[in-house]
Amino acid sequence: MDDPTAMNPTIPGRIYIITGPSGVGKGSLCQLLLEAEPRLRLSVSATSRIMRAGETDGVSYHFKTRPEFEAMIAHDQAQPDPILHELLEWAEYNGNYYGTPRQAVEETLSNGGDMLLEIETQGALQVKRKFEAACLLFIAPPSFEELERRLRVRGTEAEPDIENRLRLSRHEMTLQDQFDYVLVNENLKTCLQAIQAIIHQKQGAGVGG
Ligand code: 5GP
Numbered sequence: 001m002d003d004p005t006a007m008n009p010t011i012p013g014r015i016y017i018i019t020g021p022s023g024v025g026k027g028s029l030c031q032l033l034l035e036a037e038p039r040l041r042l043s044v045s046a047t048s049r050i051m052r053a054g055e056t057d058g059v060s061y062h063f064k065t066r067p068e069f070e071a072m073i074a075h076d077q078a079q080p081d082p083i084l085h086e087l088l089e090w091a092e093y094n095g096n097y098y099g100t101p102r103q104a105v106e107e108t109l110s111n112g113g114d115m116l117l118e119i120e121t122q123g124a125l126q127v128k129r130k131f132e133a134a135c136l137l138f139i140a141p142p143s144f145e146e147l148e149r150r151l152r153v154r155g156t157e158a159e160p161d162i163e164n165r166l167r168l169s170r171h172e173m174t175l176q177d178q179f180d181y182v183l184v185n186e187n188l189k190t191c192l193q194a195i196q197a198i199i200h201q202k203q204g205a206g207v208g209g
Pocket of ligand 1: 020021022046049089090091093099119121122124
């Protein structure tokens, strides 16, 4: 009874989740998907992480202080009705909080839009427990060495941060069997096409399929 789509089969939209280790190309794939798939809306996450150069509050993330984020967590823990929660899921990753604002997701789904979430693995599995029909796509690197190379080339994190993300990635790679699809991002275009094929198949099958 936790799954609103199960309780209400008329909710027309579906959640697609792109998950997988940091640096695997989730962000690039999501950008391309949004351009190619007009029904998809991107969920803008909340985070307590510090804003990077080039990021915009409200667009890249809703940037929060740690106390602000912890207040949302406390609110949800005190609220038994999930319909009144601030966050659909949240996780602590690499020392920072990340979470998906619930209301935007549910409004989009109710209006017939499909939601695209780009989140780490723990959060993805939390969403699946609430929305059984959510489609979870785990993006894997061709090799661990290639993942490390991509994280370093990206140049957005300092060395200790990179080391920690790589350590977390090793763990995330062990979870891949728990997702609906595992796609290797060797070539961005090929991986994008594989994701689109899955989305088109789901859109053709309707909400339950
Ligand atoms: P970054 O700091 O590189 O922007 O994100 C770090 C990790 O947090 C990435 O794996 C990213 O996908 C994930 N992430 C971003 N937003 C969310 C969210 O709302 N919830 C969860 N659980 N993870 C998120």
